[in-house]
Amino acid sequence: MLESSERGGVATQQIRTRDKDSLAQFLGWFSVGLGTAQIAAPKQMCKLVGASGEGAARIVMRLMGAREITQGVGILTRPRPTTWLWSRVAGDGLDLALLGLTAAKNRKARSAFAIANVLAVAVPDVYESLHLSRKQGEPQRGMLVRKAVTINRPRNEVEQAWAGAQELREKMLNVNAQVSFTPAPGSRGTELAVEFVQAPPAGDLGGAVLKLAGKDLATELTDDLRRFKQVVETGEVVRSDSTPAGHLLARQLRQRPAQPIEEAVR
Amino acid sequence: MRATCWMGRNAVEVENVPDPKILNERDAIVRITSTAICGSDLHLVDGYVPLMKKGDVLGHEFMGEVVEVGKGVGNLSIGDRVVVPFPIACGACNACERQLYSLCENSNPNARLAEKMFGHPTAGIFGYSHLTGGFAGGQSEYARVPFADVGPIKIENGVSDESVLFLSDVFPTGYMGAEMCDISDGDVIAIWGAGPVGQFAAASARMLGAERVFVIDRFEYRLRIAREHTGAETLNYEDVDSVPEALKELTGGRGPDACIEAVGMEAHFYGPLYAYDRIKQAARLETERPFALREAIMSCRPGGIVSVVGVYGGFVDKFPMGALMNKGVSMRTGQCHVQRYLRPLLERIQEGEIDPSFIITHRLPLDDAARGYELFKNKQDDCLKVVLTP
Numbered sequence: 001m002l003e004s005s006e007r008g009g010v011a012t013q014q015i016r017t018r019d020k021d022s023l024a025q026f027l028g029w030f031s032v033g034l035g036t037a038q039i040a041a042p043k044q045m046c047k048l049v050g051a052s053g054e055g056a057a058r059i060v061m062r063l064m065g066a067r068e069i070t071q072g073v074g075i076l077t078r079p080r081p082t083t084w085l086w087s088r089v090a091g092d093g094l095d096l097a098l099l100g101l102t103a104a105k106n107r108k109a110r111s112a113f114a115i116a117n118v119l120a121v122a123v124p125d126v127y128e129s130l131h132l133s134r135k136q137g138e139p140q141r142g143m144l145v146r147k148a149v150t151i152n153r154p155r156n157e158v159e160q161a162w163a164g165a166q167e168l169r170e171k172m173l174n175v176n177a178q179v180s181f182t183p184a185p186g187s188r189g190t191e192l193a194v195e196f197v198q199a200p201p202a203g204d205l206g207g208a209v210l211k212l213a214g215k216d217l218a219t220e221l222t223d224d225l226r227r228f229k230q231v232v233e234t235g236e237v238v239r240s241d242s243t244p245a246g247h248l249l250a251r252q253l254r255q256r257p258a259q260p261i262e263e264a265v266r
Numbered sequence: 267m268r269a270t271c272w273m274g275r276n277a278v279e280v281e282n283v284p285d286p287k288i289l290n291e292r293d294a295i296v297r298i299t300s301t302a303i304c305g306s307d308l309h310l311v312d313g314y315v316p317l318m319k320k321g322d323v324l325g326h327e328f329m330g331e332v333v334e335v336g337k338g339v340g341n342l343s344i345g346d347r348v349v350v351p352f353p354i355a356c357g358a359c360n361a362c363e364r365q366l367y368s369l370c371e372n373s374n375p376n377a378r379l380a381e382k383m384f385g386h387p388t389a390g391i392f393g394y395s396h397l398t399g400g401f402a403g404g405q406s407e408y409a410r411v412p413f414a415d416v417g418p419i420k421i422e423n424g425v426s427d428e429s430v431l432f433l434s435d436v437f438p439t440g441y442m443g444a445e446m447c448d449i450s451d452g453d454v455i456a457i458w459g460a461g462p463v464g465q466f467a468a469a470s471a472r473m474l475g476a477e478r479v480f481v482i483d484r485f486e487y488r489l490r491i492a493r494e495h496t497g498a499e500t501l502n503y504e505d506v507d508s509v510p511e512a513l514k515e516l517t518g519g520r521g522p523d524a525c526i527e528a529v530g531m532e533a534h535f536y537g538p539l540y541a542y543d544r545i546k547q548a549a550r551l552e553t554e555r556p557f558a559l560r561e562a563i564m565s566c567r568p569g570g571i572v573s574v575v576g577v578y579g580g581f582v583d584k585f586p587m588g589a590l591m592n593k594g595v596s597m598r599t600g601q602c603h604v605q606r607y608l609r610p611l612l613e614r615i616q617e618g619e620i621d622p623s624f625i626i627t628h629r630l631p632l633d634d635a636a637r638g639y640e641l642f643k644n645k646q647d648d649c650l651k652v653v654l655t656p
Contacts, residue, residue: 019413107543134544150360151361151472152358152363167269171316172393188360189308189360208433222378223378224648226333226377229359229371229372230356230372232357232374233358233359234292234358234359234372234413235292235338236290236291236292236293236338237290238290238356238372238373238374238375238390239289239290239375239412239413240375240376240390240399240400240401240402241286241323241400241401241402241410242319242322242376242399242400242401243376243397243399243400244289255317255319255396257271257320257321257322257323258319258321258322258323258393258396258400258401258403259269259271259283259284259321259322259323259402260267260283260284260285260286260287260323260402260410261284261287262284
């Protein structure tokens with residue numbers, strides 16, 4: 001969590017991140033992607049590794065795909081997926097054995113290429129599994145998110161405006177967010193910072209779904225703070241012809257053309 | 267109303283669109299009397315600026331008469347004649363307070379998109395892609411002007427549209443290009459590009475006291491205008507083997523004290539490096555063809571300044587960082603903070619120091635906008651600047 005301490009007049013902040021690093025996350029998504037391909041297109045995947053693509057080989061390919069997806073989901077949803085990563089290492093062993101059999105049977109160069117690929121991904125699997133095995137203590141489920149904006153007004157004015165922004169304040173209360181106001185250096189106004197722990201349901205998987213929908217809290221907060229800054233500094237939420245409702249990330253990818261609107265939105 | 271719309275790459279059409287309305291209290295609606303096509307509009311038409319949408323109204327150089335004001339606009343009234351600066355600025359944020367209007371923190375409703383591209387959002391701009399806010403532009407009969415209490419400058423009757431229209435963009439942009447050179451006594455300034463911005467950069471460099479100004483281009487008619495109207499000497503790069511070498515010889519071996527790059531992402535040149543950039547840009551492997559920029563850095567004297575007012579959008583290849591660093595050359599750049607220059611430059615116009623209308627080569631009705639784009643883009647009929655009248 002956030003640890004603030006004053007050392008010789010300089011405030012230092014440490015933001016402790018969760019156990020799972022980007023490599024584990026990558027391996028999780030890799031599993032999901034590979035597994036999906038294996039289930040959706042077993043014939044092509046069989047051909048890719050030098051197998052026949054008929055009968056039993058196809059069924060085995062699909063089963064391995066189901067295994068990959070299970071492992072991927074496990075990695076992406078657990079706060080510290082040590083066991084799931086070791087299961088990937090075991091899966092690599094199984095894949096190598098199956099590919100070895102295929103290579104012995106069909107004698108195709110593609111099988112050798114596939115074996116090289118499995119070996120290549122086995123290295124980060126083992127590395128990350130060992131890395132997570134060394135972790136101790138309670139796993140960190142959430143990530144501390146900090147969003148800050150500088151508003152070009154004195155602190156009391158910003159605080160006053162905040163007191164008036166009831167919807168925004170309620171939202172912060174609902175997610176247990178810490179809100180702080182500090183004067184920005186050199187009369188640059190006031191820094192407004194919001195901190196909260198983000199732990200979406202179903203871990204990274206849930207986080208990705210929310211993010212794609214533009215509904216994750218971090219994104220929403222960024223929008224909210226930007227609009228709050230606009231209101232305090234300029235008195236209004238700025239609208240353009242393509243974004244008549246003002247700044248909302250969720251709408252930014254599906255905009256209307258920059259052309260006057262038939263009916264004015266107030 | 268009639269409005270010039272972007273309908274896809276290399277497709278500009280004048281369409282019927284709804285009339286603009288007040289959306290914010292600090293808006294005004296302007297009935298446009300004169301508007302111009304800008305070189306940077308060509309980057310949009312050529313498809314090199316991301317996030318355009320079919321139907322976007324183009325145009326960011328315009329002026330006209332105020333026909334409606336929002337409740338929050340105290341300084342304008344109906345009937346006022348105004349020139350509208352191309353960046354939209356709130357006047358209240360940290361950037362605006364420091365007069366860095368094109369960096370306004372509040373005027374871009376698509377701030378998140380800009381943040382992804384540039385790390386930080388920049389100001390909203392009329393008719394200049396959704397990256398800069400998705401505001402409808404001014405090559406049309408009417409335009410909605412947000413923060414109308416900050417941007418537009420009132421123009422008295424008796425001054426013609428053509429003399430003041432270019433306060434909206436190209437004159438201040440050229441002026442800022444020259445100002446960023448910190449010109450002092452005896453300075454020699456070299457300017458890449460004899461388009462409208464290059465012309466005003468040359469004229470401004472002379473106004474700010476440059477001893478000699480060289481303008482570099484390949485179109486003789488543009489170089490002629492520079493010679494006749496800005497007091498610059500000219501260099502046709504197709505006539506010399508190497509521009510940096512030629513500039514060196516023309517400056518006693520020193521090189522120009524400052525270089526102004528008024529070309530941007532679609533620089534033209536010849537030779538293998540041009541082919542390299544052209545192919546990479548067409549394949550979208552790099553977004554810019556930075557030929558003029560490279561040359562400006564190579565030409566600049568050690569300890570000099572390279573001032574970049576040409577427009578860039580993304581990434582540049584083969585950037586001579588070694589030359590920049592080892593020669594101790596400073597690079598200065600930015601979209602023009604037009605609001606900062608409106609008053610002083612209007613004064614210069616009124617005192618007769620300059621008449622910016624010298625760049626106009628074509629006057630067309632708004633409905634002929636598509637032809638105007640053709641003429642300007644292909645440099646047909648000695649085109650330098652097209653003014654459209656609704």
